[in-house]
Amino acid sequence: MPALAAQAMSFIVFAGSAQFVTAQLVGAGVPGGIIILTAVIINLRHALYSASVAPYLKRLDAGWKWLLAYVLTDEAYAVTITHYHQGDNVGRKHWYFFGAGLTLWATWQASTAVGVLLGTQIPVSWSLDFTLPLTFIALVVPSLKDRAGVIAAITAGIIALGAFGLPLRLGLVVATLIGIGVGISIEMGKRRRAVLPGEVSNIPLVPTNEVCEISSEKPGGEEGV
Numbered sequence: 001m002p003a004l005a006a007q008a009m010s011f012i013v014f015a016g017s018a019q020f021v022t023a024q025l026v027g028a029g030v031p032g033g034i035i036i037l038t039a040v041i042i043n044l045r046h047a048l049y050s051a052s053v054a055p056y057l058k059r060l061d062a063g064w065k066w067l068l069a070y071v072l073t074d075e076a077y078a079v080t081i082t083h084y085h086q087g088d089n090v091g092r093k094h095w096y097f098f099g100a101g102l103t104l105w106a107t108w109q110a111s112t113a114v115g116v117l118l119g120t121q122i123p124v125s126w127s128l129d130f131t132l133p134l135t136f137i138a139l140v141v142p143s144l145k146d147r148a149g150v151i152a153a154i155t156a157g158i159i160a161l162g163a164f165g166l167p168l169r170l171g172l173v174v175a176t177l178i179g180i181g182v183g184i185s186i187e188m189g190k191r192r193r194a195v196l197p198g199e200v201s202n203i204p205l206v207p208t209n210e211v212c213e214i215s216s217e218k219p220g221g222e223e224g225v
Contacts, residue, residue: 010112049077071101152183
Protein backbone atom coordinates (compact mmCIF):
# COMPACT_ATOMS: atom_id res chain seq x y z
CA MET A 1 0.00 0.00 0.00
CA PRO A 2 1.41 3.46 -0.89
CA ALA A 3 2.49 5.60 2.05
CA LEU A 4 0.02 8.38 1.18
CA ALA A 5 -2.88 5.92 0.98
CA ALA A 6 -1.96 4.44 4.36
CA GLN A 7 -1.89 7.87 6.00
CA ALA A 8 -5.15 8.88 4.29
CA MET A 9 -6.85 5.71 5.51
CA SER A 10 -5.69 6.46 9.04
CA PHE A 11 -7.18 9.95 8.74
CA ILE A 12 -10.50 8.89 7.21
CA VAL A 13 -11.22 5.50 8.77
CA PHE A 14 -9.53 6.03 12.15
CA ALA A 15 -10.13 2.46 13.33
CA GLY A 16 -7.10 0.33 14.07
CA SER A 17 -8.46 -3.18 13.61
CA ALA A 18 -10.28 -2.25 10.39
CA GLN A 19 -7.14 -0.59 9.05
CA PHE A 20 -4.98 -3.63 9.81
CA VAL A 21 -7.39 -5.99 8.07
CA THR A 22 -7.84 -3.60 5.13
CA ALA A 23 -4.10 -3.40 4.60
CA GLN A 24 -3.88 -7.20 4.59
CA LEU A 25 -6.76 -7.54 2.12
CA VAL A 26 -5.32 -4.89 -0.17
CA GLY A 27 -1.99 -6.71 -0.16
CA ALA A 28 -3.81 -9.94 -1.04
CA GLY A 29 -5.59 -8.32 -4.00
CA VAL A 30 -9.12 -8.72 -2.61
CA PRO A 31 -11.86 -6.79 -4.52
CA GLY A 32 -12.72 -3.33 -3.18
CA GLY A 33 -16.35 -4.19 -2.36
CA ILE A 34 -15.29 -7.07 -0.14
CA ILE A 35 -12.73 -4.86 1.60
CA ILE A 36 -15.34 -2.17 2.37
CA LEU A 37 -17.88 -4.74 3.58
CA THR A 38 -15.27 -6.35 5.83
CA ALA A 39 -14.31 -3.00 7.35
CA VAL A 40 -17.97 -2.18 8.02
CA ILE A 41 -18.57 -5.53 9.73
CA ILE A 42 -15.47 -5.17 11.90
CA ASN A 43 -16.57 -1.69 12.97
CA LEU A 44 -20.13 -2.69 13.87
CA ARG A 45 -19.05 -2.67 17.51
CA HIS A 46 -18.94 1.13 17.29
CA ALA A 47 -22.73 1.10 16.95
CA LEU A 48 -22.84 -0.59 20.35
CA TYR A 49 -20.47 2.00 21.79
CA SER A 50 -22.65 4.78 20.42
CA ALA A 51 -25.79 3.28 21.93
CA SER A 52 -24.02 3.08 25.29
CA VAL A 53 -22.97 6.76 25.40
CA ALA A 54 -26.09 8.12 23.67
CA PRO A 55 -28.02 8.80 26.92
CA TYR A 56 -25.23 11.13 28.08
CA LEU A 57 -25.12 13.06 24.80
CA LYS A 58 -28.78 13.34 23.82
CA ARG A 59 -28.90 17.09 24.54
CA LEU A 60 -26.10 17.89 22.08
CA ASP A 61 -26.76 19.27 18.61
CA ALA A 62 -26.08 17.31 15.44
CA GLY A 63 -22.68 18.94 14.88
CA TRP A 64 -21.33 17.75 18.22
CA LYS A 65 -22.72 14.26 17.70
CA TRP A 66 -21.07 13.94 14.29
CA LEU A 67 -17.77 15.15 15.69
CA LEU A 68 -17.83 12.74 18.63
CA ALA A 69 -18.87 9.90 16.34
CA TYR A 70 -15.74 10.53 14.27
CA VAL A 71 -13.35 10.42 17.25
CA LEU A 72 -15.07 7.40 18.84
CA THR A 73 -12.66 4.48 19.18
CA ASP A 74 -12.29 1.51 21.50
CA GLU A 75 -9.86 3.37 23.74
CA ALA A 76 -11.85 6.63 23.72
CA TYR A 77 -15.01 4.73 24.62
CA ALA A 78 -13.32 2.86 27.47
CA VAL A 79 -12.01 5.96 29.24
CA THR A 80 -15.11 8.04 28.46
CA ILE A 81 -17.74 5.59 29.68
CA THR A 82 -15.73 5.05 32.86
CA HIS A 83 -15.75 8.81 33.45
CA TYR A 84 -19.47 9.03 32.69
CA HIS A 85 -20.28 6.39 35.27
CA GLN A 86 -18.73 8.59 37.95
CA GLY A 87 -21.73 10.90 37.59
CA ASP A 88 -20.03 14.29 37.94
CA ASN A 89 -20.05 17.31 35.58
CA VAL A 90 -22.98 15.98 33.60
CA GLY A 91 -23.26 19.13 31.50
CA ARG A 92 -19.63 19.00 30.30
CA LYS A 93 -19.17 15.32 29.68
CA HIS A 94 -18.97 15.84 25.92
CA TRP A 95 -15.79 17.88 26.38
CA TYR A 96 -14.17 14.96 28.19
CA PHE A 97 -15.23 12.67 25.34
CA PHE A 98 -13.86 15.10 22.76
CA GLY A 99 -10.58 15.58 24.64
CA ALA A 100 -9.99 11.83 24.92
CA GLY A 101 -10.89 11.25 21.28
CA LEU A 102 -8.81 14.14 19.96
CA THR A 103 -5.76 13.05 21.94
CA LEU A 104 -6.04 9.52 20.59
CA TRP A 105 -6.65 10.84 17.06
CA ALA A 106 -3.50 12.99 17.10
CA THR A 107 -1.45 10.15 18.57
CA TRP A 108 -2.80 7.74 15.97
CA GLN A 109 -1.97 10.02 13.04
CA ALA A 110 1.56 10.57 14.31
CA SER A 111 2.04 6.86 14.97
CA THR A 112 0.80 6.01 11.50
CA ALA A 113 3.30 8.41 9.96
CA VAL A 114 6.11 6.88 12.01
CA GLY A 115 5.00 3.40 11.01
CA VAL A 116 4.86 4.30 7.33
CA LEU A 117 8.36 5.76 7.44
CA LEU A 118 10.08 3.31 9.78
CA GLY A 119 7.90 0.21 9.77
CA THR A 120 10.04 -1.63 7.26
CA GLN A 121 13.02 -1.25 9.58
CA ILE A 122 11.41 -3.37 12.34
CA PRO A 123 12.42 -7.06 12.18
CA VAL A 124 9.58 -9.48 11.44
CA SER A 125 10.84 -11.64 14.32
CA TRP A 126 9.52 -9.08 16.81
CA SER A 127 5.94 -10.26 16.06
CA LEU A 128 4.24 -7.03 17.07
CA ASP A 129 0.83 -8.31 15.92
CA PHE A 130 0.01 -9.34 19.49
CA THR A 131 -0.11 -5.70 20.64
CA LEU A 132 -3.65 -5.13 19.32
CA PRO A 133 -5.39 -7.91 21.30
CA LEU A 134 -3.20 -7.06 24.29
CA THR A 135 -4.51 -3.48 24.16
CA PHE A 136 -8.11 -4.68 24.09
CA ILE A 137 -7.51 -6.95 27.08
CA ALA A 138 -5.97 -4.06 29.03
CA LEU A 139 -9.04 -1.94 28.30
CA VAL A 140 -11.67 -4.56 29.06
CA VAL A 141 -10.41 -6.23 32.23
CA PRO A 142 -10.52 -3.14 34.52
CA SER A 143 -14.13 -2.47 33.49
CA LEU A 144 -15.37 -5.93 34.55
CA LYS A 145 -16.80 -5.13 37.96
CA ASP A 146 -19.90 -7.34 38.21
CA ARG A 147 -20.95 -10.92 37.54
CA ALA A 148 -22.86 -10.10 34.37
CA GLY A 149 -19.90 -8.33 32.81
CA VAL A 150 -17.45 -11.09 33.67
CA ILE A 151 -19.67 -13.87 32.30
CA ALA A 152 -20.44 -11.83 29.16
CA ALA A 153 -16.73 -11.24 28.53
CA ILE A 154 -15.83 -14.90 29.08
CA THR A 155 -18.67 -16.03 26.81
CA ALA A 156 -17.66 -13.59 24.07
CA GLY A 157 -14.04 -14.72 24.33
CA ILE A 158 -14.95 -18.40 23.99
CA ILE A 159 -17.26 -17.73 21.04
CA ALA A 160 -14.61 -15.57 19.35
CA LEU A 161 -12.10 -18.42 19.57
CA GLY A 162 -14.60 -20.99 18.34
CA ALA A 163 -15.80 -18.80 15.45
CA PHE A 164 -12.34 -17.58 14.46
CA GLY A 165 -12.53 -19.35 11.12
CA LEU A 166 -15.69 -17.58 9.90
CA PRO A 167 -15.21 -15.48 6.76
CA LEU A 168 -15.03 -11.66 6.82
CA ARG A 169 -14.14 -11.71 10.51
CA LEU A 170 -17.78 -12.47 11.33
CA GLY A 171 -16.63 -14.35 14.41
CA LEU A 172 -16.01 -11.04 16.18
CA VAL A 173 -19.53 -9.81 15.44
CA VAL A 174 -21.12 -13.11 16.49
CA ALA A 175 -19.09 -13.20 19.71
CA THR A 176 -20.03 -9.60 20.50
CA LEU A 177 -23.76 -10.14 19.99
CA ILE A 178 -23.82 -13.37 22.01
CA GLY A 179 -21.78 -11.82 24.81
CA ILE A 180 -24.15 -8.85 25.00
CA GLY A 181 -27.16 -11.16 24.99
CA VAL A 182 -25.75 -13.21 27.86
CA GLY A 183 -24.93 -10.10 29.88
CA ILE A 184 -28.40 -8.62 29.36
CA SER A 185 -30.07 -11.91 30.30
CA ILE A 186 -28.12 -12.10 33.55
CA GLU A 187 -28.94 -8.49 34.41
CA MET A 188 -32.66 -9.03 33.72
CA GLY A 189 -32.69 -12.15 35.88
CA LYS A 190 -30.95 -10.27 38.66
CA ARG A 191 -33.55 -7.50 38.56
CA ARG A 192 -36.42 -9.99 38.65
CA ARG A 193 -34.97 -11.68 41.72
CA ALA A 194 -34.51 -8.29 43.37
CA VAL A 195 -38.18 -7.42 42.79
CA LEU A 196 -39.69 -10.68 44.09
CA PRO A 197 -39.00 -10.18 47.83
CA GLY A 198 -40.68 -6.79 47.76
CA GLU A 199 -43.81 -7.80 45.88
CA VAL A 200 -47.10 -7.13 47.68
CA SER A 201 -49.50 -10.00 48.14
CA ASN A 202 -52.73 -9.99 46.11
CA ILE A 203 -54.75 -10.54 49.31
CA PRO A 204 -56.48 -7.23 50.14
CA LEU A 205 -55.18 -5.66 53.32
CA VAL A 206 -57.50 -4.47 56.08
CA PRO A 207 -57.20 -0.70 56.63
CA THR A 208 -55.59 0.32 59.91
CA ASN A 209 -58.69 2.04 61.27
CA GLU A 210 -60.77 -1.10 60.69
CA VAL A 211 -58.17 -3.18 62.52
CA CYS A 212 -58.44 -0.86 65.49
CA GLU A 213 -62.23 -1.13 65.51
CA ILE A 214 -62.15 -4.92 65.29
CA SER A 215 -59.60 -5.23 68.10
CA SER A 216 -61.72 -3.05 70.37
CA GLU A 217 -64.73 -5.36 70.14
CA LYS A 218 -65.42 -8.26 72.53
CA PRO A 219 -66.09 -11.79 71.21
CA GLY A 220 -69.81 -11.26 71.65
CA GLY A 221 -69.82 -8.25 69.39
CA GLU A 222 -69.83 -5.73 72.26
CA GLU A 223 -67.30 -2.94 72.40
CA GLY A 224 -64.56 -3.24 74.95
CA VAL A 225 -63.80 -0.70 77.63
